[in-house]
Amino acid sequence: MDWTWDLSVLYRGFDDEQITRDFDALKTLVEDAKGMLQGDEKAALENITDAFEKISCLSGKLFNFASLSLSTDAGNESAQMLMDQLMRFSVQISLLNSAYVRYLGKIENLQALIDESDALQKVSFALLRDKKAASHLMDEGTEEWILKMSLTGSDAFSTLRDKLDATLTVDVNGESIPLSAARALAYDPDAATRKAAYEAELKAYTKIDIPMAACLNSIKGEAQTLAEAEHFSSILEKTLFNSNMDRETLDAMLSAIREALPAFRKYLRKKGELLGHKDGLPFYDLFAPITPPGFTPKTFSIEEAREKLVLEMSKFSPEMGEFIKNAFDSRWIDVFPREGKSGGAFCAGVHHMDISRILTNFAGSFSDVSTLAHELGHAWHNRCMQGLPSAMTDAPMPLAETASIFNETLLANAVMENASKEERLSLLEGSLMEATQTIMDIFSRYLFEYEVIERRKDHTMPVSELKEIMLWAQGETYGDGLDETYRHPYMWACKSHYYSAGFNFYNFPYAFGQLFGTGVYAIYKQEGPAFVPRYNQLLRSCGSMNVADVAMSVGIDVRSIDFWRTSLKVYIGMIDEFVSLADQLF
DSSP states (O other): OOOOOOTTTTTSSOOOOOHHHHHHHHHHHHHTTOOOSSSSSSHHHHHHHHHHHHHHHHHHHHHHHHHHHHHHOOOHHHHHHHHHHHHHHHHHHHHHHHHHHHHHHHHHTTHHHHHHOOHHHHHHHHHHHHHHGGGGOOOOHHHHHHHHHHHHTTTHHHHHHHHHHHHHHETTTTTEEEEHHHHHHGGSSSSSHHHHHHHHHHHHHHTOOOHHHHHHHHHHEEEEEHHTTTTEEEEEEHHHHHHOOHHHHHHHHHHHHHHHHHHHHHHHHHHHHTTOOSBOOOOTTOOOOOOTTTTTOOOOOOHHHHHHHHHHHHHHHHHHHHHHHHHTTTTTOOOOOTTTTOOOOOOEEEGTTTTEEEEEEOOOOOOHHHHHHHHHHHHHHHHHHTSSGGGGGOOOHHHTTHHHHHHHHHHHHHHHHOOOOHHHHHHHHHHHHHHHHIIHHHHHHHHHHHHHHHHHHOOOOOOHHHHHEEEEEEEEHHHBBTTTTTTOOOHHHHHHHGOOTTTTTOOOHHHHHHHHHHHHHHHHHHGGGHHHHHHHHHHTTTTTTOHHHHHHHOOTTTTOOHHHHHHHHHHHHHHHHHHHHHHOOO
């Protein structure tokens, strides 16, 4: 079977004439829409809403074809050319959207208009949200120029960063391999290989750290300028506004996480002891498999991973199991690492075609199977939003991780049920290893980004300063859980999430998703199959309400620190069990 994804459902190739036809149609739609914001207000809103739906359909198809092609082939010049054209034209879409938001801001009786129109009621949350956004628009006279400058600013630097990452090769034990493959060696069962890969990775970053630092400084500098131009007091305030989330929720979650850090450090120190380390766990062993004496952890072929996922997800919902089977059969997934392909994993949805595309760098560990479950959760989330107007499918960053974390938790608990002590220890280790990343490491990334943004207000940070901040952030969170002589000063270059002026602080949503997904799973365990329709409705509503209201729809108060403490207790309990089993088996 071909384990690369199929993009031909979008276009046959970059010489497909349909690309030109769709691009021309998109330009016409945008131009025509500019004249709709006049006359009868209800009719104008209905017309522009319909126009935006069509614009979303065409732009989504075109952007996905270009970006997905680049994510697996960074040197694809045709894809880059199309992406450049689309990015230039996106300025016109942004200007149209700003004109629409300004128009909404001046309508005093918007709720009454919504009540009178079936079409507007379908997008009422988006309309009311965008009316609030009117106070955060840039000054009309400068907006177009600022947007155009971003094409040669943050967008260009983001593209450069991705190219640097995708084309960097790492010399590990005399073999030159892609960066993504070198990072995958962090899961290798051989300790010498893990350490060699870590040291080679750090050495390789010196080839690109100066341009990487330039990219980060430029992007964060532009993000600060944009926040000020849009009348936000800070980049964080802007991020929370765009996430439909309040500061009270964020502070409650982060406070609970800080309280729980000693437990995670306990886990890391115990893992370090099991691997023969006395001063905490070195960074290169964060993902090391823990193998009890006489036990060999299972590795998976991609066929076995597929079978396992279909089986376990079908137990939760036959519909989800069939969905996952189709995702594999229809080549939604690009599975294996290769040169020119982006590292990590992601899921991209094409809403109007009811399809998703998933990128992974599968190497055969249970963690890789869990990553597949995670990304397929995103795809299932996309499926649950089918039939909604595109304006109501924009799940904010914190809620966007709900289905993915739920899937991971579902898989982990399923395989734990009949596990031996040895298997249970290994599975606990895998779950805690991932949770440490999405809770503890994410907190370090939040601290790092917050500090970088503060310092960027008055100076450009050199490579040495960025490394210093990263080590400080890791020290604040990992503490004595990590061996301070073996941390990772280049994590700022490794993580693509820092490199977008439009998506800052794309870190705390992962912690939110981890802990919120855990809370949602706890409800499922209490209610059983009867919860499945409520769960699917929860996913469907993520773009239709603010974060707190979505959570309250299943009885969760995310503004209360007690909810976050309850979710964290699940992981603290897992840590205690891990330590106990380790003492018994080693």
